[in-house]
Amino acid sequence: MASHFSGVLQLTDLDDFITPSQACVKPVKVEKKPGKSVAKIKIDDDGSYFQVNKDGEQQKLEKAKITLNDCLACSGCVTSAESVLITQQSQEELYKVLNLNKSGAEQTIVVVSVSPQSRASLAARFDLSSTEAGRRLTAFFKNLGVHHVFDTGFSRTFSLLESQREFVERYQRKQQDKKALPMLASACPGWICYAEKTHGDFILPYISTTRSPQQVMGSLVKGYFAQQQGLSPKQIYHVAVMPCFDKKLEASRPDFFMKEADTREVDCVITSGEVLKMLEQEGLSLSDVDPAPLDTMFSSVCGDDLLRHAGSASGGYLHHVYMHAAKQLFGVEVNDLTYKVLKNNDFQEVTLEKDGDVVLRFATTYGFRNIQNLVQKLKRGKSPYDFVEVMACPSGCLNGGGQVKPLPDQSNKEVLQKVQDLYGAEQAQIPEQEERVAELYHTWLRSVGEGRARELLHTQYHAVEKATNGLAIKW
Numbered sequence: 001m002a003s004h005f006s007g008v009l010q011l012t013d014l015d016d017f018i019t020p021s022q023a024c025v026k027p028v029k030v031e032k033k034p035g036k037s038v039a040k041i042k043i044d045d046d047g048s049y050f051q052v053n054k055d056g057e058q059q060k061l062e063k064a065k066i067t068l069n070d071c072l073a074c075s076g077c078v079t080s081a082e083s084v085l086i087t088q089q090s091q092e093e094l095y096k097v098l099n100l101n102k103s104g105a106e107q108t109i110v111v112v113s114v115s116p117q118s119r120a121s122l123a124a125r126f127d128l129s130s131t132e133a134g135r136r137l138t139a140f141f142k143n144l145g146v147h148h149v150f151d152t153g154f155s156r157t158f159s160l161l162e163s164q165r166e167f168v169e170r171y172q173r174k175q176q177d178k179k180a181l182p183m184l185a186s187a188c189p190g191w192i193c194y195a196e197k198t199h200g201d202f203i204l205p206y207i208s209t210t211r212s213p214q215q216v217m218g219s220l221v222k223g224y225f226a227q228q229q230g231l232s233p234k235q236i237y238h239v240a241v242m243p244c245f246d247k248k249l250e251a252s253r254p255d256f257f258m259k260e261a262d263t264r265e266v267d268c269v270i271t272s273g274e275v276l277k278m279l280e281q282e283g284l285s286l287s288d289v290d291p292a293p294l295d296t297m298f299s300s301v302c303g304d305d306l307l308r309h310a311g312s313a314s315g316g317y318l319h320h321v322y323m324h325a326a327k328q329l330f331g332v333e334v335n336d337l338t339y340k341v342l343k344n345n346d347f348q349e350v351t352l353e354k355d356g357d358v359v360l361r362f363a364t365t366y367g368f369r370n371i372q373n374l375v376q377k378l379k380r381g382k383s384p385y386d387f388v389e390v391m392a393c394p395s396g397c398l399n400g401g402g403q404v405k406p407l408p409d410q411s412n413k414e415v416l417q418k419v420q421d422l423y424g425a426e427q428a429q430i431p432e433q434e435e436r437v438a439e440l441y442h443t444w445l446r447s448v449g450e451g452r453a454r455e456l457l458h459t460q461y462h463a464v465e466k467a468t469n470g471l472a473i474k475w
Contacts, residue, residue: 089248089268091278097237098145109229109236112141113150113217113298116308117243118272120423121403124415125276126286130422131306135291137241140279142292148225151299151306152240155220156213156315159187160431162457163210163317164324167387171329179205182378182385185317187212189250190392191371192461199375200463206378209458213315214240214247215256218265219456220298222258224444233261239268241275243400244393255459271402300429310428311337312364313420314396318350318389320431322362325387326352330359339364346370346394349385362387367394398423 051059097108114137116130123133138149163185170180186192186208195203211219217240222233229236240247250256251266258265270278279286293304300307311319319337326332332352339348346366351358363385365374371390377383393399398419406415431437445453 089251089270091270091274091281093268094237094239094270094278101145107235109148109231110146110239111148111150111221111225111236112146112239112241113152113155113214113221113266114241115152115213115243115397116156116306116423116426117313117397117400117403117419118241118275119151119306120313120398120419121243121272122275122286123422124418125404128287130308130426131304132291133286134306135294136286136289137275138294139292140282140284140286140289143289144278144282146239148297149295150217150221150297151294151301152213152217153300153306153308154298154434154437155217156309157300157429157431157434157437158216158457159210159213159315160309160317160320161437162453163208164321164431166208166210167321167325168328171325171386181387182206182383183208183321183387185315185387185389185391186210186459187315187317188244188246188391188393188397190244190246191390193246193249194368194371194392196461197464202379203375204461204463207461209460211457211459212250214242214250214266214269215459216457217298218251218256220440220444222261222263222265223456224440225298233258233265234263236263237267238265239270240266241272242269243272243397243403245271245402246392247271247402253459271400272404273402276404300434302427302429306426307429308423308426309431312389312396313398313423314364314366314389314391318362318364318387321387322350322352322360325360330354343373344370347373360387361385362389364389364391364396366391366396368392 051061053059094110097110101107101110114134119133119137120130122128122137123130126133128136134151141149163183167183170177170183174180184203184207187210189212192207195207218238221238222236226233226236240251248269251264251269256265257263294301294306309316309320311317322337323334326334330352332354334352337350339350341348342363347363347370349361349363351362352360361384363374365371365388371392374383374388374390391397393401395416399416403419404415406412441447441453445451445456447453
């Protein structure tokens, strides 16, 4: 069966999308009663679960109700919840909203925010430049009835600036707070789910509280944009186009639900591959769509071209935090970063030396094999790093499970290289020089690094205990 979630986001050799025929680690509801000795669970031929007590007595167990809060977004966790989420957050849902608008029902303003990684993936499929793909995607969505198309490279600027400030603040209190460092990047929802569900209170203090670009854009669209347009947040339907299915889980987190407005900040997430399906459904090739002018309200542009951020194609968090920290903490201007490959290409480090001593040590850690090694070093107190850019997918976000798949005559490696080349061909921008972002800090957020900025650009995490219920489970 084709995977509906990122095939790289797994803890074993299994794919992380669990079909109804596969086992789940939380399949039954067990009432724990005092005085009962350890029991075992057996599975009958028809798939029913029975609790077997020490005296041999068997009790049929009720199947557990799984919510998205139980989801680890990896192998062996949830059977139906993620597949339900795919139905709730899919191109079909976007079409429903657009069709309701066309039917004359109460008008909903539809906003689509496109990630640079998705843009590059679609550009590779249709042999376009990334910016040209952006213009044609703008036209495609607007022809369907979408009102505004934005670029999450713009909201990523906020994420980078907040990450920079957060790191410096953590570094300055590292003597008083033993878990201030290393600061672990938080833009990857697969990594966040894994951390919350697997390592709980131990790992969460290390993770950056800065929101991902998707959720910063959620704040912008349902907050600032709604206010500017004279709309309530609920009158806007906000769709994010992302390279990763796990971004659907991120959008569904209770932390990103606006209680007073009774709406999510990001209503729907569709992947690059789902956009390709929309094009096919409309009988179109992106190459044949006449380009439209880019929406510049929330887009990072120079003239008619979209911009990227320097550093990795997963957002450049290490690159920008490192350069900022070197200057702010040690007065060192860094122009180029030299990466040292360690065990594999997905585990690299950068160091800053001053007066013969290493004063900063940063790393990129991609893929769960490397992530697990990082966590184990942290638990043994042997991690040498001050900052780690963590991503669940090997090769990072450009290789996300939601990206456009290779054609039959193409290899994964060939397509990934093409996507990387297209992404890297865009002109890089410096976050501190983004005038529109600076303006929004002083108008929308009213200040830098305080109050509303912390409320709207940061989030929190929640340790979740695994539901073993004290049982020895025997398969």
